[in-house]
Amino acid sequence: MLTTHNLTAFYGDFQALFGIDLEVNAGEIVSIIGANGAGKSTFLKTITGLLKAPHSAVRFEGRDIGGMPAHRIAQAGIAMVPEGRRLFASLSVEENLKMGAYTRRPGRFDLDAVYALLPVLKEKRTQPSTSLSGGQQQMAAIGRALLANPRLLICDEISLGLAPIVVKEIYEILGRIRKEGLTAIIVEQDVGMARLFSDRLYCFQEGRVSLSGRSDALSHEAISKAYFGV
Amino acid sequence: MIAWIDTIVQGVLLGGLYALFAMGLSLMFGVMRLVNIAHGDFILLAAFAGMALVTGLGVSPGIALLVLMPLAFAFGYGLQRGILNFALGRDILPPLLITFGLSIVIQNALLQIFSADTRSIQAGALVTASLHLGEGLAVGWLPLTIFVSAIAVALALQWLFGATRIGRAFRAAADDSEAAQLMGVDNRHIYALATAIAMVVVAIAGVFHGIRTTIAPTDGPALLLYAFEAVVIGGLGSFWGTFAGGVILGVAQSIGFRLDPGWGILVGHLAFLAVLLVKPNGLFPKTR
Numbered sequence: 001m002l003t004t005h006n007l008t009a010f011y012g013d014f015q016a017l018f019g020i021d022l023e024v025n026a027g028e029i030v031s032i033i034g035a036n037g038a039g040k041s042t043f044l045k046t047i048t049g050l051l052k053a054p055h056s057a058v059r060f061e062g063r064d065i066g067g068m069p070a071h072r073i074a075q076a077g078i079a080m081v082p083e084g085r086r087l088f089a090s091l092s093v094e095e096n097l098k099m100g101a102y103t104r105r106p107g108r109f110d111l112d113a114v115y116a117l118l119p120v121l122k123e124k125r126t127q128p129s130t131s132l133s134g135g136q137q138q139m140a141a142i143g144r145a146l147l148a149n150p151r152l153l154i155c156d157e158i159s160l161g162l163a164p165i166v167v168k169e170i171y172e173i174l175g176r177i178r179k180e181g182l183t184a185i186i187v188e189q190d191v192g193m194a195r196l197f198s199d200r201l202y203c204f205q206e207g208r209v210s211l212s213g214r215s216d217a218l219s220h221e222a223i224s225k226a227y228f229g230v
Numbered sequence: 231m232i233a234w235i236d237t238i239v240q241g242v243l244l245g246g247l248y249a250l251f252a253m254g255l256s257l258m259f260g261v262m263r264l265v266n267i268a269h270g271d272f273i274l275l276a277a278f279a280g281m282a283l284v285t286g287l288g289v290s291p292g293i294a295l296l297v298l299m300p301l302a303f304a305f306g307y308g309l310q311r312g313i314l315n316f317a318l319g320r321d322i323l324p325p326l327l328i329t330f331g332l333s334i335v336i337q338n339a340l341l342q343i344f345s346a347d348t349r350s351i352q353a354g355a356l357v358t359a360s361l362h363l364g365e366g367l368a369v370g371w372l373p374l375t376i377f378v379s380a381i382a383v384a385l386a387l388q389w390l391f392g393a394t395r396i397g398r399a400f401r402a403a404a405d406d407s408e409a410a411q412l413m414g415v416d417n418r419h420i421y422a423l424a425t426a427i428a429m430v431v432v433a434i435a436g437v438f439h440g441i442r443t444t445i446a447p448t449d450g451p452a453l454l455l456y457a458f459e460a461v462v463i464g465g466l467g468s469f470w471g472t473f474a475g476g477v478i479l480g481v482a483q484s485i486g487f488r489l490d491p492g493w494g495i496l497v498g499h500l501a502f503l504a505v506l507l508v509k510p511n512g513l514f515p516k517t518r
Contacts, residue, residue, distance in 0.1 A: 048412060074414035086409040088402045090467075099402050102395065103414035148414070 001026045001183055002047070002078075002152055007057040007066075009039075009046050016042040018207045024152065024185060029178065031186040031194035031215065034204035035227060040187045041083060043204070044156055047185075048080050049073040061151065075103050079150035083157045083187075085141040087129040093140055094125040100147030107149025108180075114143040117173060135166035139173070146177070153184040159193060171197055191223065205229045232366045237488045238481055239369060245460075245480025246377030247442065249473040250435035251453055252460035253383060254428040256472045259461070261400045261424040262318060264325045268333035270454030272429065275336055276302060276436025277445045278344055281351045291353045295437045299430050306429030310422040318421070333450060340447035351440040376438045380473065383431055387469045390427075400424055459502040465512020474514055 002024040009017040017039050024030045034040050045051035047058060049070035058066040065073055079100070087096050097114060115122035118139045124132060132140060138158055145153060155174075159167040171193060174182075188194035194201060195215045203211040203226040211218065211226030255269045266272075276298065283294035317324040359371040391397035403410040403420050411417060439445065439453070456479065464475025479498050486497025505513060 050408060050411065069416070070408075070411035071414045071416045074412055080412050082409060082412065086406055088405040088409065090401050090405050091398065095398055095401075098395075099398055099410075099413045102399060144413075 001061055002185075003059045004043075004047070005057055005059070007043070007046060007053060009042050009051055009053060011042075011051075016207055017046070020204075020207075020209055022202055022209065022212075024183060026183050027181060028200065029182065029184045029186060029198045031188055031198035031201045032204060033188055033191050033194050033201065033223070033227065034210075037206075038204040039207040040204050041156065042207075044080065044154055044185070044187060047073075048078055048154065074148065075105070077105065077149075077151035078154065079145040079148040079152070080154040081138075081141045081145045081156060081158055083160065085137045087132075087137055087140055087144070089128070089130050091129060092126050093121055093129050093132065096129050096140055097121070097125075097144050097147055100144035103148055105149040109146045109149050111147070114146055117146075117176070118143050134162050135170065138162060138166075138170055142170070142173070151183065153182060155184060155186045157187055157189055159188060159190045167193065191227070195223075203227055233488070236367055237484050239367065240373070241481030241484025242477050243369060243373035243377045243480070244484055245477030246373070246380035247435070247438060247476075248456050248460045248479050249380040249476030250376070250383060250431065250438065251457035252464070252472045252476050253380075253387060253469055254431040254435065255454075255457045256461045256464075256466070256469065257387065257428045257431065258425060260466065261404050262421050263322070263404070264314065264318065265322070265329070266428075267326055267329040267454065268336060268450070269329075269432070269457055270452065271333045271336040271340075271450030272432045273436040273439060273453050273457075274340065274445060274447065274450045276429075276433040277351065277440030278340055278436075278447075280433075280437040280440055281349065281445075284351055291351050291437055291441055294351075295434065298433045298437065302429040302433035303426045306426035306432075307422045309429070310425035311418060314425065315418050315421055337447050337450060344447060346446060346448075348444040348446045350442075350444045351437065353441040357441060372438075372442060376442070379434060379438065380476070383434065384469045384473045387427075387431075391469070396420075396423065456498070459498065462512060463502055463505045465509075465515030467516025468514065471512060471514035471516060475512065478513070 004020050004022045007017055007020040008015065020043060032040050042051065046053040049068050053066035055066045056064045060076060060078065065076065088099060091099065097111060120136055121140055121143055129137065129140060158170060186194060186198055198215045201213065201215045201218060202209055203223060205226060206229065210229065211222060251273060255266060258264050258266050280291060280294045280298055283289065283297055284291055313328065314325060317328045356372050360368045361371060361374065362368045391400060399410065399415045399420050402413065403415055403417055407417050460475040460479045461472055463478050464471035478501065482501035483494045483498040487494035
């Protein structure tokens with residue numbers, strides 16, 4: 001569904017990605033792990049259009065999307081749960097969810113479906129999004145992304161700043177959606193969670209892919225080496 | 231006693247006009263953090279355009295306004311999309327400089343086309359007709375019309391921002407323009423729509439202003455000041471706050487004029503300063 005070929009990315013003169021080759025097939029969950037500064041967020045920015053990429057370096061469902069503006073890529077069916085959630089502070093919970101549906105893409109997720117999946121959001125629907133706890137905000141951000149009825153869902157560090165029990169709960173919810181067919185890229189600091197939840201795994205190190213393979217086939221040792229670049 | 235009630239009433243009605251001045255300014259700032267230094271000059275531009283339509287087409291000011299509003303919408307959209315969008319970024323200075331430049335261009339263009347003579351939009355009997363409310367109290371139909379229009383505009387804008395998909399997009403883009411892009415919002419288009427709507431409000435304000443008083447090409451900066459003061463007094467974040475700010479400014483000026491004809495504007499400025507000192511976020515701030 002998504003392939004990147006020799007993907008490079010720059011912040012001004014600084015090169016952050018040095019030729020990333022990655023692919024996600026329909027129905028797969030692919031996780032990306034790596035230390036801070038390894039290039040994971042940069043990679044996601046190029047996929048979602050927030051950062052310029054060479055036009056043919058990113059292919060999504062048969063189309064070259066590198067360098068396309070972010071709002072067009074969102075329309076094409078890539079939705080991201082951004083790092084730090086980035087809910088809209090002056091909007092209520094329900095309004096935030098409705099923003100997810102801005103592209104009006106058809107699919108099985110509407111407001112009722114999201115509320116069924118995440119009932120705590122329904123309770124707090126009229127409250128300002130800033131009044132939610134960290135875990136609830138993360139659920140709201142996920143709900144918002146689901147309302148875009150994406151072909152590809154991207155989750156950027158959804159465990160960040162959350163208690164382990166909350167992280168478990170969130171991945172349980174993702175697991176439920178997964179059963180109905182979900183293609184996703186999960187970027188995670190929590191390597192254990194990443195291995196558990198994904199089919200395949202990529203490890204980034206200093207802007208390059210240092211390791212890739214089936215999540216259940218990679219050894220702990222191999223991952224450590226690739227993670228730290230030893 | 232009646233004289234003071236009359237003063238307050240006239241002040242409130244004047245506040246309606248100031249509210250119209252202010253709402254366009256507050257809209258652009260609210261959505262894009264863009265301070266439009268040329269705002270007052272755009273109001274003048276609309277007033278002169280309205281006048282030209284009235285004399286050129288021989289129609290009533292109402293018809294002229296109906297013709298002017300879609301033109302203002304297109305003008306605002308083009309202005310934002312073609313010029314101001316490129317000035318937006320992290321730095322607050324470029325939009326200030328560009329709109330300052332626009333202000334000078336507009337003033338001189340108006341001077342060139344219309345000369346420095348003062349004039350006004352002819353509205354016939356509406357300008358002097360009044361409604362008698364009782365013992366010594368009368369309100370002019372024009373100020374009343376302006377006030378009601380201001381309320382209608384505030385209601386419309388509040389509805390637009392609060393209950394529509396586009397309004398949510400405006401607020402979301404104001405909160406986090408990058409995250410809004412991830413939702414599929416085309417910021418260039420959204421900002422252009424915001425300015426387009428602001429220019430429609432400006433057109434309404436300009437035509438009313440041109441009917442109510444004489445206009446001259448260099449009046450712009452003074453109007454910007456009133457709009458700015460109304461926004462600051464009311465506080466950022468809601469159109470009703472801006473509306474209240476306009477009314478308070480109008481009442482302050484009206485009281486000042488009652489005390490001494492030379493003090494009117496000054497008392498308005500003093501009220502503005504007082505609010506800045508005591509409640510710098512404004513009297514009814516809703517956000518940030």
